Amino acid sequence: MNTATRPAPQAAFVAPKDLRPQEPAPVSNRGIYGWSRAHLFGSVGQVLLTLLGILVVYVTIPPLLKFFIFDAVWSGAGRDACLPEKIGRPVGACWPFIYAKFNQILYGFYPESERWRVNVVYFLGAALLAPLLFPKVPYKRVNALAFFGIYPVVSFVLLTGGNLSLNNFLLGGTGLENIKGSVAGLRLSYWVQFIIVTGLACAIAALAAPVFGGSRRGAVRGTLSTFAIIALVLLAVDLDFGLQEVETRQWGGLLVTLVIAVTGIVVSLPLGILLALGRRSNLPLVKISSIVFIEFWRGVPLITVLFFATYMLPLFLPGRFTIDGLLRALVGVALFASAYMAEVVRGGLQAIPKGQYEGAQAMGLRSGLMMRLVILPQALKLVIPGIVNNFIGLFKDTTLVLIVSIFDLLGILRASFTDPAWATPTTLFTGFGFAGLVYFVFCYGMSRYSMALEKRLDRSNRH
Amino acid sequence: MTDARWSEPAPTRRRWSWTDPALRSAVIQIALGIALIWLAWSFFANAQANLARQGIASGFGFLDNSAGFGITQTLIPYSESMSYGRAFLVGLLNTLLVAFLGIILATILGFLVGVARLSENVVIKALASAYVEVTRNLPPLFQILFWYLAVLAAMPNPRQSWGFGLQPLFNFLADTFAGIGLAPLGSMFRTLAGDVAGPSVFVNNRGLVVPRPVFESGFVWVVVAFFVAILASFLIGRWAKARQLATGQQFPVFWTGFGLIVGLPIVVCFALGVPVTLEKPALQGFNFVGGVRVIPEFVSLLLALSIYTAGFIAEIVRAGILAVSKGQTEAAKSLGLRSGPTLRLVVIPQAMRVIVPPLTSQYLNITKNSTLGVAVGYPDLFAIFAGTTLNQTGQAIEIIAITMAVYLTISILTSMLMGWYNKRVALVER
Numbered sequence: 001m002n003t004a005t006r007p008a009p010q011a012a013f014v015a016p017k018d019l020r021p022q023e024p025a026p027v028s029n030r031g032i033y034g035w036s037r038a039h040l041f042g043s044v045g046q047v048l049l050t051l052l053g054i055l056v057v058y059v060t061i062p063p064l065l066k067f068f069i070f071d072a073v074w075s076g077a078g079r080d081a082c083l084p085e086k087i088g089r090p091v092g093a094c095w096p097f098i099y100a101k102f103n104q105i106l107y108g109f110y111p112e113s114e115r116w117r118v119n120v121v122y123f124l125g126a127a128l129l130a131p132l133l134f135p136k137v138p139y140k141r142v143n144a145l146a147f148f149g150i151y152p153v154v155s156f157v158l159l160t161g162g163n164l165s166l167n168n169f170l171l172g173g174t175g176l177e178n179i180k181g182s183v184a185g186l187r188l189s190y191w192v193q194f195i196i197v198t199g200l201a202c203a204i205a206a207l208a209a210p211v212f213g214g215s216r217r218g219a220v221r222g223t224l225s226t227f228a229i230i231a232l233v234l235l236a237v238d239l240d241f242g243l244q245e246v247e248t249r250q251w252g253g254l255l256v257t258l259v260i261a262v263t264g265i266v267v268s269l270p271l272g273i274l275l276a277l278g279r280r281s282n283l284p285l286v287k288i289s290s291i292v293f294i295e296f297w298r299g300v301p302l303i304t305v306l307f308f309a310t311y312m313l314p315l316f317l318p319g320r321f322t323i324d325g326l327l328r329a330l331v332g333v334a335l336f337a338s339a340y341m342a343e344v345v346r347g348g349l350q351a352i353p354k355g356q357y358e359g360a361q362a363m364g365l366r367s368g369l370m371m372r373l374v375i376l377p378q379a380l381k382l383v384i385p386g387i388v389n390n391f392i393g394l395f396k397d398t399t400l401v402l403i404v405s406i407f408d409l410l411g412i413l414r415a416s417f418t419d420p421a422w423a424t425p426t427t428l429f430t431g432f433g434f435a436g437l438v439y440f441v442f443c444y445g446m447s448r449y450s451m452a453l454e455k456r457l458d459r460s461n462r463h
Numbered sequence: 464m465t466d467a468r469w470s471e472p473a474p475t476r477r478r479w480s481w482t483d484p485a486l487r488s489a490v491i492q493i494a495l496g497i498a499l500i501w502l503a504w505s506f507f508a509n510a511q512a513n514l515a516r517q518g519i520a521s522g523f524g525f526l527d528n529s530a531g532f533g534i535t536q537t538l539i540p541y542s543e544s545m546s547y548g549r550a551f552l553v554g555l556l557n558t559l560l561v562a563f564l565g566i567i568l569a570t571i572l573g574f575l576v577g578v579a580r581l582s583e584n585v586v587i588k589a590l591a592s593a594y595v596e597v598t599r600n601l602p603p604l605f606q607i608l609f610w611y612l613a614v615l616a617a618m619p620n621p622r623q624s625w626g627f628g629l630q631p632l633f634n635f636l637a638d639t640f641a642g643i644g645l646a647p648l649g650s651m652f653r654t655l656a657g658d659v660a661g662p663s664v665f666v667n668n669r670g671l672v673v674p675r676p677v678f679e680s681g682f683v684w685v686v687v688a689f690f691v692a693i694l695a696s697f698l699i700g701r702w703a704k705a706r707q708l709a710t711g712q713q714f715p716v717f718w719t720g721f722g723l724i725v726g727l728p729i730v731v732c733f734a735l736g737v738p739v740t741l742e743k744p745a746l747q748g749f750n751f752v753g754g755v756r757v758i759p760e761f762v763s764l765l766l767a768l769s770i771y772t773a774g775f776i777a778e779i780v781r782a783g784i785l786a787v788s789k790g791q792t793e794a795a796k797s798l799g800l801r802s803g804p805t806l807r808l809v810v811i812p813q814a815m816r817v818i819v820p821p822l823t824s825q826y827l828n829i830t831k832n833s834t835l836g837v838a839v840g841y842p843d844l845f846a847i848f849a850g851t852t853l854n855q856t857g858q859a860i861e862i863i864a865i866t867m868a869v870y871l872t873i874s875i876l877t878s879m880l881m882g883w884y885n886k887r888v889a890l891v892e893r
Contacts, residue, residue, distance in 0.1 A: 315860060
């Protein structure tokens with residue numbers, strides 16, 4: 001067909017040319033001028049907002065700098081160095097106060113001659129944690145084992161002094177506790193009981209093995225190796241290394257803060273995984289008890305948990321037990337943290353596509369193996385940012401132990417505010433400024449880390 | 464063809480097997496059940512033995528005993544001779560008060576900061592980000608102690624209180640109106656300024672002292688007018704919606720309702736000759752007489768909780784708004800909606816679906832974190848009950864159980880409400 005011969009269409013739907021005047025080209029938002037128009041001075045409202053913002057910056061930042069840096073006192077030996085009437089100028093932060101209290105902030109009332117032990121623990125922790133944080137460093141498995149398995153035991157021995165003189169292993173009251181004799185701080189009665197309990201456990205494992213689809217030999221071997229690990233740990237805390245005992249009442253400051261936060265995470269991780277698996281179990285009793293446990297601890301404030309652990313728990317245990325104050329707080333924190341950890345892990349388990357479960361089952365894996373080999377490795381990798389966020393929360397929550405009279409970082413500072421040797425008008429602000437900086441550096445650093453990790457995971461999950 | 468079919472063998476009774484899943488689950492559950500029962504029983508037995516040894520009577524009878532301690536902030540009448548049960552109630556109300564006000568303040572602040580973080584304006588955006596990072600990364604207890612020990616304790620003593628009054632404002636208004644030629648308004652403000660001579664709000668290291676409103680009998684009608692206005696705006700809203708559905712005509716429901724709810728009580732109030740007077744606090748000796756004193760413990764707890772939680776709420780709000788895809792805004796614009804209705808009808812309803820669940824858990828966090836008031840001595844449920852009462856009676860089990868039960872109840876009620884809301888707003892997927 002020849003298109004040229006067709007009549008021009010009646011274009012009634014085309015707007016007449018003069019309906020609207022042509023609009024000018026939109027203002028450019030390129031270049032410095034354009035950028036500042038878009039982000040600073042685009043309209044009257046924008047200008048007002050910018051001015052308001054600048055005003056806020058002006059009234060906050062310069063006074064803070066003036067207080068903490070320019071007007072601050074940097075050296076001196078006592079409160080006189082920080083009194084404006086003594087040194088004849090306006091005084092900002094009183095940093096000599098922090099130097100004077102620095103050892104307390106780091107170690108609490110830990111005996112001065114034994115502080116090297118705390119330093120070793122700090123150093124070991126940093127040395128083991130740093131390579132764990134960077135995904136590129138190899139030997140993750142060994143590293144994680146060292147940090148989560150060996151490090152806590154070593155730290156425990158170093159910090160408390162070890163040599164617990166354990167004397168009853170589950171079989172108290174059977175007459176076995178009367179066996180006398182001890183070697184290098186180890187009581188014979190205890191270790192005889194331990195061996196008997198190991199035998200009993202092996203027998204039970206052999207009996208129950210077929211129910212769980214395993215061989216009797218394998219079950220006994222597994223039980224034996226579990227007990228061997230337990231024995232190693234117990235041996236480490238029971239042996240006399242010649243370290244002086246340091247009671248936890250003497251601990252304090254950053255040491256207590258870190259001990260509580262790290263213990264909370266290390267204990268809550270396995271417990272949380274168990275609870276999360278329990279919550280997704282098909283067995284009604286397991287499922288219900290997991291849900292009740294998780295929801296109970298998540299529903300109450302941490303401070304009630306600490307009070308529960310401090311005042312109620314001792315009543316629930318046989319009268320001959322007296323539990324250390326810090327240990328009580330640790331139990332409370334661990335229970336509380338595992339409930340939150342369980343929810344984080346559950347999120348990871350739910351994010352694993354159903355195909356993974358079905359694939360594992362199609363390969364003939366039993367549910368335990370399926371979880372261990374297929375599901376958990378993927379789920380745990382997904383929830384690392386969540387675990388870090390949990391740790392940030394826990395780190396902030398450790399401050400609560402000062403209410404049950406344990407002196408953490410904040411507690412030590414609060415106690416040192418009452419020191420008359422440093423009573424100056426700016427002591428309080430200096431102390432809060434310093435503690436705030438410490439908390440901020442820890443929490444902000446960790447949150448940045450978790451964000452970076454999230455981004456990385458997000459990228460590696462993309463197809 | 465039919466012979467090619469193979470027939471399935473008749474189902475035989477399954478033989479008993481060690482690896483039967485039913486047996487396995489029975490074994491696990493029975494073992495867990497026995498362990499739980501053993502744990503509960505040993506806790507119970509140990510507790511009984513320990514209590515008997517310490518000579519503590521168990522039971523809830525102590526709730527009727529006279530408490531014998533004073534409480535610095537009471538919303539209902541309370542005196543030392545009243546029972547522990549009454550003290551519990553006072554504490555519960557104090558907890559609810561600080562939680563309620565904290566929720567309101569944190570929501571307002573959080574929404575403002577959250578929106579500011581999405582602002583085009585880089586200065587505002589940077590400030591909002593700084594606010595979020597600083598407040599979220601400092602422990603709440605640190606913030607409470609900071610406000611209490613460092614800021615509020617640095618206020619002057621009662622005799623040198625900072626006073627604030629409305630007189631300067633009224634004088635300024637009077638001058639302005641007189642200056643621009645509105646003499647009658649000017650003189651009205653001049654007389655008002657005379658009425659409020661002297662400051663009426665005081666700040667000192669014992670807290671905040673504000674005038675106490677004294678209601679006369681006629682004030683009931685103002686309250687009635689308020690509720691009538693709410694009912695009326697509700698009815699107007701329904702009528703306006705029906706009319707819009709029928710005719711397409713819109714009605715300014717919001718402004719009408721706002722005018723009614725604010726205006727009607729004020730009109731009624733003035734019509735009745737203002738049936739409320741303010742009892743102004745006055746300095747007598749070393750302290751203030753009259754007025755209402757807001758204790759510094761309350762102020763520091765409220766400030767710290769709302770500032771801390773607002774940081775989290777800001778992040779939730781930001782995430783919620785970002786979760787609404789840009790296509791929704793563009794589609795709304797291409798339908799011809801102006802930016803106000805686009806926000807109100809398209810963006811906010813969808814953002815709320817994302818915002819509300821984490822927001823509720825933040826509200827719950829405020830309620831739970833209000834227990835931190837015990838560190839500065841704010842008499843909330845926890846401080847009164849698990850603190851003072853526990854010290855006096857020693858009945859740890861009952862008291863901690865009651866305290867935990869209260870917070871647990873609040874949590875469970877909130878999460879049930881949340882579940883109901885989620886079901887209501889859940890996307891209907893096809």
